[in-house]
Amino acid sequence: MKRPHVIIGKQQIILAGMTLILGLAVYVNYVASQTAPELKATEVMKGTSGITYGDTQSVNGNASDAATYFAQARIDKMQSRDEAIETLSLIMNGGDSTAEEQEVATQSAAAMSELIEKESKIENLIIASGFEDCVVYLDGDSASIVVKSDGLTPQQAAQIKAILLEEVKIKNENIRIFDVN
Secondary structure: OOOOOOOOOOOHHHHHHHHHHHHHHHHHHHHHHHHHOEEEEEOOOEEOOEEEEEOOOOOOOOOOHHHHHHHHHHHHHHHHOOOOOOOHHHHHHHOOHHHHHHHHHOOOOHHHHHHHHHHHHEEEHHOOOOOOOOOEEEEOOOOEEEEOOOOOOHHHHHHHHHHHHHOOOEEEHEEEEEEEE
């Protein structure tokens, strides 16, 4: 006896719930990275003679505030990634998921792993180039980089951008560089 075709089944509900959780984790990570009050942005603008970098404004703070920011940023990023990985793991190991759902989850996990590896490499290269600390956020289409600095010079901003672009292909307008005092 054939089972009737069900439009919304157990698998679809589980997949929709896990997708919602993954989206929520990404959103929380994005909001947490955007609401840090001690950040200042170095805008990247296209000039007539190539790429120039705009002025930044000073933000008051002390070394312990910056250290706290970087520690919290790493914890938030790790928690967000752990939640996303757990969701993908549930999909891949779920007995009810179809081969197609497992394939999509496997591809998502591989893409996330690649982004994590690139973020780590970029962070290490930026620190090796003379910055005290740094956190990189990649989402595939954009990048946000936060560095510990008393104020970025145009040369330093260009150096950070060059390091980023050696590892990933991202449009200029989707690159944001912040510095924390």
